[in-house]
Amino acid sequence: MALRVFKSNLQIDEKEIFERIQNGDEKALELIYKKYYRMMTKLVITNSGTEEEARDIYQDALIVFWQKARSGNLVMTAKMSTYIYSICQNLWRKELDRKKRLSHEEKDAAQSMDMDSPEREKIIAKCLDQLGDTCRKVLMYYYFDEMSMQEIAEKLGFANTDTAKTKKYKCKQKLDELVKTQYSEHDFLD
Amino acid sequence: MNNIELIDDYLTNKLSDAQRETFEQQVAADPTLKADVEFQRQVIKSVKNARMAELKSMLNNVPIGAAKEFTTLKVAAGIVGGALLIGSVYWFGNGEEQPIIAEPKDSISVVAENEFTPASEDEELTNTSEQTTEAEVKPEAMVDTKATTTVKKDVVKPTIEVVDPSVELVESTSSPVNHGVVHATPPAIEVKSLEVNVDSTSKKYKFHYQFVEGKVVLYGSFDRSLYEIIELNGGKHSVYLYYQSKYYLLDEQATVITPLEVITDKATITKLETYRKK
Numbered sequence: 119m120a121l122r123v124f125k126s127n128l129q130i131d132e133k134e135i136f137e138r139i140q141n142g143d144e145k146a147l148e149l150i151y152k153k154y155y156r157m158m159t160k161l162v163i164t165n166s167g168t169e170e171e172a173r174d175i176y177q178d179a180l181i182v183f184w185q186k187a188r189s190g191n192l193v194m195t196a197k198m199s200t201y202i203y204s205i206c207q208n209l210w211r212k213e214l215d216r217k218k219r220l221s222h223e224e225k226d227a228a229q230s231m232d233m234d235s236p237e238r239e240k241i242i243a244k245c246l247d248q249l250g251d252t253c254r255k256v257l258m259y260y261y262f263d264e265m266s267m268q269e270i271a272e273k274l275g276f277a278n279t280d281t282a283k284t285k286k287y288k289c290k291q292k293l294d295e296l297v298k299t300q301y302s303e304h305d306f307l308d
Numbered sequence: 309m310n311n312i313e314l315i316d317d318y319l320t321n322k323l324s325d326a327q328r329e330t331f332e333q334q335v336a337a338d339p340t341l342k343a344d345v346e347f348q349r350q351v352i353k354s355v356k357n358a359r360m361a362e363l364k365s366m367l368n369n370v371p372i373g374a375a376k377e378f379t380t381l382k383v384a385a386g387i388v389g390g391a392l393l394i395g396s397v398y399w400f401g402n403g404e405e406q407p408i409i410a411e412p413k414d415s416i417s418v419v420a421e422n423e424f425t426p427a428s429e430d431e432e433l434t435n436t437s438e439q440t441t442e443a444e445v446k447p448e449a450m451v452d453t454k455a456t457t458t459v460k461k462d463v464v465k466p467t468i469e470v471v472d473p474s475v476e477l478v479e480s481t482s483s484p485v486n487h488g489v490v491h492a493t494p495p496a497i498e499v500k501s502l503e504v505n506v507d508s509t510s511k512k513y514k515f516h517y518q519f520v521e522g523k524v525v526l527y528g529s530f531d532r533s534l535y536e537i538i539e540l541n542g543g544k545h546s547v548y549l550y551y552q553s554k555y556y557l558l559d560e561q562a563t564v565i566t567p568l569e570v571i572t573d574k575a576t577i578t579k580l581e582t583y584r585k586k
Contacts, residue, residue: 144363144366147363147366147367148366148367148370151367151370152370152371152372155372177363177364177367177368178360178364180367181360181363181364184363235350238350238354239350239353239354239357242350242351242354242355242358243354243357243358243361246354246355246358254358257355258355258356258358258359258362261320261352261355261356261359262355262356262359262360263359264320287313290312290316291312293351293355294312294347294348294351297347297351298347
């Protein structure tokens, strides 16, 4: 039989912070980032990682957490830290696997596989910047944070969801065009 | 719905199963459409990555020092509180050179899954496919993000939980109802924030252990696979090690380096097996 001992002192309002994160409050994300920094980075550092790797993994884990929380598909049944901790573990284990592979024969293969993508990604990122702040945010919120049109409208101060929808559509179209132009300049589109 | 929207809905996983199937057939038959989908996929992926980079740089600018005191205090309080977790815990050695958690088939993802019981297969599938563009980045993390609508009750059940150092435990607030369950069936199993260190450098001690100031030090190549520390709080307090399908008693009086001896008593093994699996 399992025993769980509960302590209620020293507790912070996890629920509130989690809700803020669900609502896309970046300040809340910063808050937990600070709060669990040592605990999470220690996991990596004590498992043959550097401080920098630890920070990197922790940040990635938090972003995964953020995205999942944001998308509304995450119901917290454990503490946030438990959840984030397990994401860190998974990411770090993966990174270790990757490093192990890289140090072996697959080094060349792994490199060539990544060759074309980063360059294209850079181009797209550049185009995204050219779109201007509002468009950039609309697209990021829509695709990454998976915000609803309602949320996007509220967050960016649009009149209603239709405005948000139109905005998203137009921004995406503009981005596609920009990228295509850039691609053809780089001979990506044959 | 025009093509652009259709592709967008497809890539953001907003199509129904039937729509998706039809669309995929279209894509398979139409190279131009296929190229469009690929292009959109890349653009969306890059938008996501750009957002990730933005969030990361935001976090990078968060001053950590300010939180240090607060965090340390909590960690310390957690240790003092002897915070506990349910069931078995996978410990990773401290101060190790070798990647202890590098074994791909070991239990880490299992841990996560048990902990966050996926409640709906549908959502699970949706979620997974939705993440396809990022799958190559962090599929492992996606595994545990499957959990969507876990029933509260399940919190009591999962026995394998990630070791989550003190802070998490200090904050535990869920209903103390569990106590009732526990007392009904002694001895209780618990996993404490007992610190474990692994020393695999010693040539002399290949499969030994000792207790140093309340911490367990394991000697040997424990990095090869994960081990668990099981504490039983029955009539008397005892600590066991589970490693490669065998159980070992960790005598808390063993302050000198002691060889690990496998437990052969069937009754004890059965008992431990039961607790570990719960």
